Amino acid sequence: MAEGLASRYKLLLVDLDGVVWRGSRLLEENIEWLREARRKGLRLVFVTNNSTRSRRLYAERLTRIMGFPVAVEDVVTSGYAVAALLREKYGRLRVLAVGEEGLVEELAGQGHLVYSAMDGARCPVDFVVVGLDRGLTYQKLRAAHDAVKRCGAKIAASNTDHVIPLERGDAPGAGAVLAALLASTGAEPVVVAGKPEPYMYEAAMRSVGVEPGEALAIGDRCDTDIEAARRAGIDSVLVLTGVAGERGERCPATYVARTLRELPL
Numbered sequence: 001m002a003e004g005l006a007s008r009y010k011l012l013l014v015d016l017d018g019v020v021w022r023g024s025r026l027l028e029e030n031i032e033w034l035r036e037a038r039r040k041g042l043r044l045v046f047v048t049n050n051s052t053r054s055r056r057l058y059a060e061r062l063t064r065i066m067g068f069p070v071a072v073e074d075v076v077t078s079g080y081a082v083a084a085l086l087r088e089k090y091g092r093l094r095v096l097a098v099g100e101e102g103l104v105e106e107l108a109g110q111g112h113l114v115y116s117a118m119d120g121a122r123c124p125v126d127f128v129v130v131g132l133d134r135g136l137t138y139q140k141l142r143a144a145h146d147a148v149k150r151c152g153a154k155i156a157a158s159n160t161d162h163v164i165p166l167e168r169g170d171a172p173g174a175g176a177v178l179a180a181l182l183a184s185t186g187a188e189p190v191v192v193a194g195k196p197e198p199y200m201y202e203a204a205m206r207s208v209g210v211e212p213g214e215a216l217a218i219g220d221r222c223d224t225d226i227e228a229a230r231r232a233g234i235d236s237v238l239v240l241t242g243v244a245g246e247r248g249e250r251c252p253a254t255y256v257a258r259t260l261r262e263l264p265l
């Protein structure tokens with residue numbers, strides 16, 4: 001890399017967990033580099049598969065952490081993405097949400113009528129929308145099952161990550177919740193919004209108005225962040241501050257860095 005990234009790209013698509021923070025610990029070296037990238041004129045959009053919080057809450061938290069204003073439009077969560085993708089493809093829907101308030105808020109924000117899985121299945125339901133739900137119960141799973149089997153609802157997923165990284169180790173992710181519903185219903189999701197699907201990157205590029213050649217995705221996971229970049233036709237950075245750890249060498253990322261500070265701006 002003879003020339004700096006700031007002269008080559010216009011938009012950075014920045015993953016959160018493993019890039020900006022790891023669990024509750026801030027990754028200061030990466031954060032300082034991102035501040036510098038912005039000072040050099042790069043536009044930043046934060047893109048996360050985590051659907052548990054809304055874009056609004058992430059924007060508030062990121063504004064505090066980064067020290068510059070991060071708008072709601074500068075954040076793409078898989079909860080927002082699945083809500084927007086359903087709206088684009090099908091219009092406003094009646095949906096049963098298996099997920100946390102971040103998913104529910106984004107679904108309602110796109111004009112969908114949202115039923116809580118806690119209240120059981122009430123036909124008609126167009127879609128069951130599954131995200132990570134750390135309050136998952138058998139009752140909620142059964143409501144989602146009933147919506148599919150009895151009401152003929154289709155299934156949409158925020159993402160299919162089997163695990164989420166914690167400060168130490170990992171825990172079941174949205175894909176694990178989804179797997180339970182697919183096992184009982186025998187159905188398959190007809191919509192998946194999160195990485196490695198390219199939709200979140202494409203939506204961010206569209207809203208900023210840049211071409212794939214002008215965007216650079218930054219993430220810590222080869223199977224999601226880097227694979228989504230490949231599918232979207234954009235360059236990528238695998239940063240080894242998250243789940244990829246030292247296993248970066250087999251990943252087809254454009255660049256691999258121990259921390260973002262290694263990359264010339």
Ligand SMILES: [Mg+2]
Binds near residue numbers: 015017219220221
């Ligand atoms: Mg990550």
